[in-house]
Every structure is written in structure tokens, then in C-alpha cells.
Amino acid sequence: MKSTETKILEVAGKLFSQRGFHATGMRAIARAARVSLGTIYHHFKNKEEVLLALLRREYEVRRRAIGELKAKDLPVPEMIRRIAELHFELLLREGPSLRPLSQGLGGLSRATRERILRMREEFVNYLSDLIAEGIREGQLRRCDPTVTAYALLGMVESLSARALEGDEVARRLQEKGAEELAEIAWRALAPEGVGG
Numbered sequence: 001m002k003s004t005e006t007k008i009l010e011v012a013g014k015l016f017s018q019r020g021f022h023a024t025g026m027r028a029i030a031r032a033a034r035v036s037l038g039t040i041y042h043h044f045k046n047k048e049e050v051l052l053a054l055l056r057r058e059y060e061v062r063r064r065a066i067g068e069l070k071a072k073d074l075p076v077p078e079m080i081r082r083i084a085e086l087h088f089e090l091l092l093r094e095g096p097s098l099r100p101l102s103q104g105l106g107g108l109s110r111a112t113r114e115r116i117l118r119m120r121e122e123f124v125n126y127l128s129d130l131i132a133e134g135i136r137e138g139q140l141r142r143c144d145p146t147v148t149a150y151a152l153l154g155m156v157e158s159l160s161a162r163a164l165e166g167d168e169v170a171r172r173l174q175e176k177g178a179e180e181l182a183e184i185a186w187r188a189l190a191p192e193g194v195g196g
Contacts, residue, residue: 005043008033009057012050021051022107048112059119061090066126076134077189081182087156088178091163124149140189152185
């Protein structure tokens with residue numbers, strides 16, 4: 001049985017996706033979750049806290065899954081491919097609950113924007129470390145790992161935002177996005193004279 005907090009988060013994610021973050025109020029979340037407004041405020045101070053909880057949950061799922069991949073001691077190019085696949089798998093499985101972030105952080109409080117950016121930085125740092133490891137081991141070409149991590153994340157975020165639209169292009173991105181993204185990343189990062 002789902003906890004009340006989990007139920008609230010699932011409903012809020014769906015409503016944020018359908019109506020947009022700013023157009024979704026706490027009363028609408030309470031009605032859809034079939035809980036009182038007081039119950040929501042018992043778990044979350046405000047709507048931004050709901051969004052932050054959704055983000056933390058998503059990042060934690062990704063962190064655990066990536067940790068499991070890392071434990072398999074795969075070559076770095078394979079890790080990057082599987083991370084891209086993981087992202088799209090989670091996007092399809094979890095649904096587009098974080099769609100508001102694909103349009104930026106406008107309208108959120110400064111404190112919330114800073115917390116979201118810190119979570120994002122944590123993920124970028126992980127990717128940057130992974131890329132640096134691949135460079136040290138000769139599996140990837142020399143590059144600035146941080147710049148490259150941001151470039152890869154930017155591609156993922158752009159594809160993800162479009163993949164949530166629900167039309168033919170979105171379907172193609174959901175179906176082939178991970179594969180194409182991994183291929184683009186490999187071509188950009190392959191050591192000179194290797195594959196491509």
C-alpha cells in the first residue's frame with residue numbers, strides 16, 4: 001500500500017505535467033489525491049516543496065540505478081550508453097511529472113531554484129567524474145569533463161522535453177532517443193582513430 005506522501009507526489013506529478021506547475025494549486029492536488037488540504041500541508045510546506053520532493057525522488061532513482069551500473073565495472077562508453085537508456089526508460093516509466101523543469105525554473109523562489117541547481121550539479125559532477133575516468137583509462141578522447149557533462153545533460157534534457165509532447169516526433173524520440181544519443185556521445189568522445 002502506498003504511503004500518503006507517495007500518493008500526493010504521484011498525483012502532483014501528473015497534475016504538473018497536464019496543467020503545468022504554476023497552474024496547479026495545492027487544493028487541486030488534494031482533491032485529486034483524495035486527501036484533505038491539511039494532510040498535504042502536514043507533509044509539504046508548499047507546492048515548491050512538492051516539486052523538490054519529486055525531483056529528489058527522481059534523482060535518487062537515477063543515482064541508485066547508476067550505482068548499480070557502476071558496480072558492474074563496465075567500460076565508460078558502455079556506461080554512458082546505459083545511462084542514456086536508463087534516462088529514457090525512467091522517462092517513460094515514471095511519466096512526465098517533471099515537465100515544468102523542461103521550460104526552465106522561472107517563477108520559482110530563489111531558494112528552490114538554488115536547491116534544484118545543487119541537485120543538478122551533483123548529477124553533472126557524477127558524469128564529469130565518469131568522463132574523467134574514461135579519459136584517464138584511454139577510453140575517451142581528451143576533453144574538459146565538466147563542459148562535456150553539461151553538453152551531454154543538455155542534449156538529454158532537450159530530447160526529454162520534446163519526448164513528452166505526445167505526438168509522432170515524441171514517439172520517435174521515446175523509441176530511438178537513447179540509442180541515437182548514445183551514438184552521438186560516442187562519436188564525440190571516442191579516442192582518435194577509434195569507432196565512429
